[in-house]
Amino acid sequence: MKGLFVKDFELMKEQKNAYLLIIAIALVMTIWSKENYFAIGFLGLIGSLFTLSSISYDEFDNGNAFLFTLPITRKGYVYEKYLFGLTIGICFIIVGMMISLIAVVINHVEVTGIFEQALPMLSMIIIALALMLPIQLKFGGEKGRIILIAIIGAIFFLGMLIKDNLQALNLTEIIQKLSEMSDVTLFLFSLLVAIVALMISLYSSVLIMEKKEF
Amino acid sequence: MLEVKDIQKTYPKFKLDCSLEVKQGQVTGLIGQNGSGKSTTFKAILGLIRIDGGSIMLFDKPISQLTVADKEDVGVVLADSGFSVFLTIKDITPVLSNLYSNFDKEFFSKQVDKFELPWNKKIKELSTGMKVKIKILVAMSHGAKLLILDEPTAGLDVVARDELLDILREFLEKDEDNSILISSHISSDLESLCDDLYMINQGKIVLHEDTDVLLSEYGMLKVNEDQFAKLDKDYLLKVKKESFGYSCLTNQKQFYLENYPDLVVENGNIDEVITMMSRGDK
Numbered sequence: 001m002k003g004l005f006v007k008d009f010e011l012m013k014e015q016k017n018a019y020l021l022i023i024a025i026a027l028v029m030t031i032w033s034k035e036n037y038f039a040i041g042f043l044g045l046i047g048s049l050f051t052l053s054s055i056s057y058d059e060f061d062n063g064n065a066f067l068f069t070l071p072i073t074r075k076g077y078v079y080e081k082y083l084f085g086l087t088i089g090i091c092f093i094i095v096g097m098m099i100s101l102i103a104v105v106i107n108h109v110e111v112t113g114i115f116e117q118a119l120p121m122l123s124m125i126i127i128a129l130a131l132m133l134p135i136q137l138k139f140g141g142e143k144g145r146i147i148l149i150a151i152i153g154a155i156f157f158l159g160m161l162i163k164d165n166l167q168a169l170n171l172t173e174i175i176q177k178l179s180e181m182s183d184v185t186l187f188l189f190s191l192l193v194a195i196v197a198l199m200i201s202l203y204s205s206v207l208i209m210e211k212k213e214f
Numbered sequence: 215m216l217e218v219k220d221i222q223k224t225y226p227k228f229k230l231d232c233s234l235e236v237k238q239g240q241v242t243g244l245i246g247q248n249g250s251g252k253s254t255t256f257k258a259i260l261g262l263i264r265i266d267g268g269s270i271m272l273f274d275k276p277i278s279q280l281t282v283a284d285k286e287d288v289g290v291v292l293a294d295s296g297f298s299v300f301l302t303i304k305d306i307t308p309v310l311s312n313l314y315s316n317f318d319k320e321f322f323s324k325q326v327d328k329f330e331l332p333w334n335k336k337i338k339e340l341s342t343g344m345k346v347k348i349k350i351l352v353a354m355s356h357g358a359k360l361l362i363l364d365e366p367t368a369g370l371d372v373v374a375r376d377e378l379l380d381i382l383r384e385f386l387e388k389d390e391d392n393s394i395l396i397s398s399h400i401s402s403d404l405e406s407l408c409d410d411l412y413m414i415n416q417g418k419i420v421l422h423e424d425t426d427v428l429l430s431e432y433g434m435l436k437v438n439e440d441q442f443a444k445l446d447k448d449y450l451l452k453v454k455k456e457s458f459g460y461s462c463l464t465n466q467k468q469f470y471l472e473n474y475p476d477l478v479v480e481n482g483n484i485d486e487v488i489t490m491m492s493r494g495d496k
Contacts, residue, residue, distance in 0.1 A: 003313030010305040011298060057298050065295035069260050069362075070313055071285040214262040214295075 004072060004080040008054045012088075015053065022046055023095060030103040037117040039103070040096035044121040047092025048129055051085030055133075056141035065214040074209040081133055082202060089125035093118050119187050126194035130201035138208045215360055215393050221258050221268035230254045230417040233268075236360070236395045241386065243408035243425075244397040245488055251417040252397040253293070256364045259395075260290060272360075286314050289353030293365035296349050299338035303331060303348065314356035322355040329377075343374040350378060354385050361385065363396040367403050375400075379407055401484035405429070411484070415492040423465075432482030433467030434490070435460075441477060452494030463490040 012019075026039040058064055068074065097118050104110075135151070136144040181189065216236040223230040230251045236242040246252050257263045259270055261277050270277045273284055297306050303326055311317045326333065329347050337345060346366060353361055361382070367375045386392055398404055404411060404425075411428060413421040423432075437445060438459035447453075449466035463486075464470060471479050480486075 003309050006312050007298075007301075007306075007309045010301055010309065013305075014300045057300065061299055062295045063298055065257070065262055066290070066292050066297065068262060069285075069288070069290040069292070071282045072313070073282060076282075213264060214257070 001072070001076045001080045001083075003070070004077065005084060008051075008080070008084050011054055011057050012050060014057075015050070019050075023099075026096065027099050027102070030099050031106055034103075034107055036103045036107060036109060037100050037114065039099035040093055040114075040117050041121055041124070043092040043096035043099070044089055044118075044125050045128060047095075048085045048089030048125045049132075050088050051081050051129070052132060052136045052141075052144075054084060055081060055136050059140055062214075064212075068214055074212075075206050078133075078137070078202065078205045078209050081137075081205075082129060082198070085129045085133065086125065089129070090122070093121050093125070096121075116183060120190060123187070123190040123194040126191075126198050130194070130197040134201055134205045134208055137205050215273065216259065216395060217269075217271040218255070218259060219269045219271075221255070221270060222266045223254055223258060223263060224266055228254075228417055230258070232412075232414060232417065232419045234412050234419060234422070236393050238393055239391050240409045241382075241394040241396065241407055243404035243411045244395065244414060245399065245401055245404060245411060245484065246397075246414035247399060247488070247492065250414045250492075252399075252414060253364055254417070255414070256292070256362060256395075256397065259362065283315075286316065286356060287359045289356065289358035289361045291346075291349045291353050291361070291363045291366045293368045296345065297337065297352070300336055302334050302336055304333045306352070310352065310356065316357035318355050318357065322351060325351050325355070325381075342369040343371070346370060346374070346378065347381075350381055354381065359389070359392055361392075361394045361396070363394065365397055365399070367398055367400055375403060379403065382407060401488060405484055413488055413491050420491045421487070427465075428484065428487065429482050431467055432463065432465050432487055433470065434480040434482070434486055435462040435464060435470055436478040436480065437462060441474075445474070452490040454490060454494040461490065461494075463487060463494060 023043065026042050029042070030036060030039040058067055068077070097114055100114055100117070104114075131151070132148060135148050138144070139147055178186065178189075215238045218232065218234045220233050221230065228249075228251070232251065232255055234242065234244065234255070244252050244255065254263070258265050259272070259277070261280070272280060273287065275284065297309075301309075307319065307322065310322070311319055329344075329351075331344055331347060331351075332340070337348065340348070346369070350363075350366060353363070363382075367378060370378065382394060382396075386394070394407075396404065396408070408425050410422065410424045412419050435445070435450075436456075436458065442460045442462075445462070446469075447462075449464050449469055450462045451465055452463040454461045467479055467482070470477055
């Protein structure tokens with residue numbers, strides 16, 4: 001798996017300019033908008049997306065056929081993609097935290113809440129990866145993107161439906177309970193949800209890869 | 215070392231049904247026209263596609279049970295696939311040393327320099343010959359016991375093909391147990407390298423023979439209608455109607471040379487054998 005990890009890092013260098021641009025945008029946006037913690041969420045999510053582009057690189061020019069003759073397993077490949085997404089996501093959250101720190105200093109505000117902003121992002125990244133990776137692995141780069149947009153649309157629609165029918169679904173109580181939780185409990189709760197989603201996602205991704213032919 | 219037994223794979227317009235064997239210390243060639251099933255056979259051996267029936271044993275294990283360590287003992291070159299073309303040789307070196315516990319970095323570096331391959335250029339910017347050389351070097355630089363080479367000479371000029379065959383000979387000299395399975399549609403590449411040859415046509419193995427036998431005992435009879443009528447046809451493998459009469463493929467050249475001194479008997483030539491085996495009638 002380490003070899004694949006190194007390969008993805010080497011491929012990431014290829015997109016070096018894109019990262020620098022995104023980091024620069026995050027820096028300018030955060031300072032300019034005075035939304036001091038904007039960079040954390042923005043970079044965290046975008047960072048984890050780069051694992052999707054590494055899948056596209058692998059597929060390019062029928063590359064997967066050779067890749068799977070190397071001493072790796074299909075399961076190992078899947079695990080590596082999740083780990084890679086998580087690693088880059090976390091690295092980008094840290095960069096986001098640094099940018100937030102700079103923004104806080106420049107905008108002369110008190111340093112509070114950087115960790116409160118950063119930790120929930122971890123759950124967000126895990127959930128985003130859990131949703132996106134199986135789709136990307138199943139449908140590949142082009143089709144995967146369209147299907148992903150459709151799914152996100154569907155989730156929003158479902159969310160709206162639920163919101164409009166809160167009373168009927170008797171969810172008000174649950175939301176009430178959630179908002180009564182302390183930050184730490186809420187974080188742990190979201191992390192638990194994220195990890196369950198991750199497990200289901202990993203399992204499906206392995207199944208998807210094991211069925212694939214190259 | 216590798217035993218492929220009655221594997222089957224059905225596509226809407228193609229059916230593969232073949233068996234072959236690569237013995238330890240031997241070089242086995244698979245020849246066939248484009249679309250004859252060579253690549254499908256290779257993909258099945260490499261576990262890239264699922265087979266509908268039959269079995270594939272590699273290192274005495276079914277391929278589904280091969281471990282990562284087993285896979286380290288196989289070096290693979292595929293005609294239409296390789297490392298990402300956005301990487302440079304410098305980029306793939308650490309990838310290889312992390313993938314293969316026996317990666318011989320010194321050998322790899324030396325060969326890269328010997329073949330004047332550029333370290334810092336992306337693979338996509340290199341010539342076809344250079345790309346193939348990188349693929350071969352990667353396959354040979356981690357102590358593999360078996361090389362599986364699908365059309366490694368495709369797109370190479372004569373000089374580059376010769377260089378490639380030399381590299382393969384070096385691999386064989388390194389250890390007498392080293393084996394190669396190689397496919398090509400250019401038979402002259404295989405004539406000088408392979409111990410035995412399989413010919414595949416429309417997904418089926420139509421001939422398996424030792425290269426020496428093929429070259430020394432196979433022959434092509436060129437006969438007119440009269441000669442053909444009088445000919446003992448027991449030892450003819452294939453017959454093809456020509457403008458002058460018939461071309462006949464035999465694996466008993468000597469028999470015809472001795473019994474029919476007037477006949478034109480040409481020596482076995484792999485290309486002709488392929489053409490006859492795939493287009494001739496019997």
